[in-house]
Amino acid sequence: METNETCDTSESKGINEFNSDESTPTPPKSRTSHDNATKVQIPPTSDTPDARPSADPSEVDAKPIVWPSGSSPSDPISVPTGKDNKCYALEGTKKVVIFNQKVFAPRLKLNPRKGTEIDVKSIQNTFKSLDWDIDLYNDCTVAQIREVILKQIQLSEENFAALAIFILSHGEDNGTIFASDYPFRVDHDILFQLAADKSPNLAGKPKLVFVQACQGQETDAGSNVTERDRRRRHTSQDSTSTYKIPNYADFLIFQASFWDHYSFRSSETGSWFIQSLCSSIDQSGTDEALFDILLSVSHSVAINKESNVPNRGHLDKKKQVPLLYSTMLRRMYLKGPMSKSLTDESVGVDSPELEKKVTEGVSAIKLEDSKSKKEVSGSQRSLFKRDKTGDGKDKDCSIM
Numbered sequence: 001m002e003t004n005e006t007c008d009t010s011e012s013k014g015i016n017e018f019n020s021d022e023s024t025p026t027p028p029k030s031r032t033s034h035d036n037a038t039k040v041q042i043p044p045t046s047d048t049p050d051a052r053p054s055a056d057p058s059e060v061d062a063k064p065i066v067w068p069s070g071s072s073p074s075d076p077i078s079v080p081t082g083k084d085n086k087c088y089a090l091e092g093t094k095k096v097v098i099f100n101q102k103v104f105a106p107r108l109k110l111n112p113r114k115g116t117e118i119d120v121k122s123i124q125n126t127f128k129s130l131d132w133d134i135d136l137y138n139d140c141t142v143a144q145i146r147e148v149i150l151k152q153i154q155l156s157e158e159n160f161a162a163l164a165i166f167i168l169s170h171g172e173d174n175g176t177i178f179a180s181d182y183p184f185r186v187d188h189d190i191l192f193q194l195a196a197d198k199s200p201n202l203a204g205k206p207k208l209v210f211v212q213a214c215q216g217q218e219t220d221a222g223s224n225v226t227e228r229d230r231r232r233r234h235t236s237q238d239s240t241s242t243y244k245i246p247n248y249a250d251f252l253i254f255q256a257s258f259w260d261h262y263s264f265r266s267s268e269t270g271s272w273f274i275q276s277l278c279s280s281i282d283q284s285g286t287d288e289a290l291f292d293i294l295l296s297v298s299h300s301v302a303i304n305k306e307s308n309v310p311n312r313g314h315l316d317k318k319k320q321v322p323l324l325y326s327t328m329l330r331r332m333y334l335k336g337p338m339s340k341s342l343t344d345e346s347v348g349v350d351s352p353e354l355e356k357k358v359t360e361g362v363s364a365i366k367l368e369d370s371k372s373k374k375e376v377s378g379s380q381r382s383l384f385k386r387d388k389t390g391d392g393k394d395k396d397c398s399i400m
Helices: 116-128 142-154 186-194 272-283 290-304 352-372 378-387
Strands: 003-007 093-100 133-138 160-168 176-178 183-185 207-212 251-255 264-266 323-326 397-399
Touching: 093 116, 093 142, 116 133, 116 160, 116 272, 133 142, 142 183, 142 186, 160 186, 183 186, 186 207, 186 251, 207 272, 251 290, 272 290, 290 323
Parallel strands: 003 397, 093 133, 093 160, 160 207, 207 251
Antiparallel strands: 003 264, 176 183, 251 323
């Protein structure tokens, strides 16, 4: 069956002057949760290409943070993870925020992102099964995205254990992503705002950002290689009390494609990147750390996928590889003992009793796996079981 395959990139050909009198949609009144999405309606505008931000500082600049009374950036921040802990202690709410951009203002000349709802559903199903709370925001403006980051995350009094942000949209180079009305920057509008000095409630906690969007308009034709053996190994250390961390520690940014390159999405099956990510998490074992799972995602997309769009030669038979940035300081587990909230535990987070309990749980998992597997590491095993998917070509896709 033939389906449509599209690249998440901007195809705007030119820029006209912005009309400052154009109306802006009102921001969402309340946070969404799970399947209750806030649908932003964009008023009709003239069909002129214009991707420039407004000159109005209230729209362009990030809003200043008003700190709650009694708190100060110089005060030490209490975190659940010990200085030398090998894994993040996930105490509190594990939160997913999805910014799903399907429809854009006509002046941006961007096609609707058909199939993005399939990615949204996959993210919801995967993370609900892991007991993460999910907030979905559809077709937000730049101002609305900034408001969500400010009010629902930075100024939130919720005790977060970890945060995962999914950005599903069209994109360009230099980390530029499109909201429904204008482009914004992932670094300026998302990452900088989540740093420990700006979001103390996330200090020392995993902050995961997944970006399904093109990073430019280059394509990757791939190269033929011969096979060679290779192994990976882990290192580890022990644990203890008060310590200082960089403001930009504990970030992980995983984007669908390499700098300046296309990323591919099918209108019927979703994007290569998000579908592989959710599938890899679903199939992962309780002993697999997040890095191992993401390695298998990169492997699956890079090895098992190839575009099939013969009517668009420059996009036909092309490859794609996700790009991972990380300042994570320790392992993170999505399943198993270390993935569960420790809020209701009767023992302290750093107590010997809890550490013994977690160690015994992980040991039991590994013993059970070693009986059924032939001494293959978690990351290698996940690669093997997920790679047997055919000849690696997306033959049921064609360009929109």
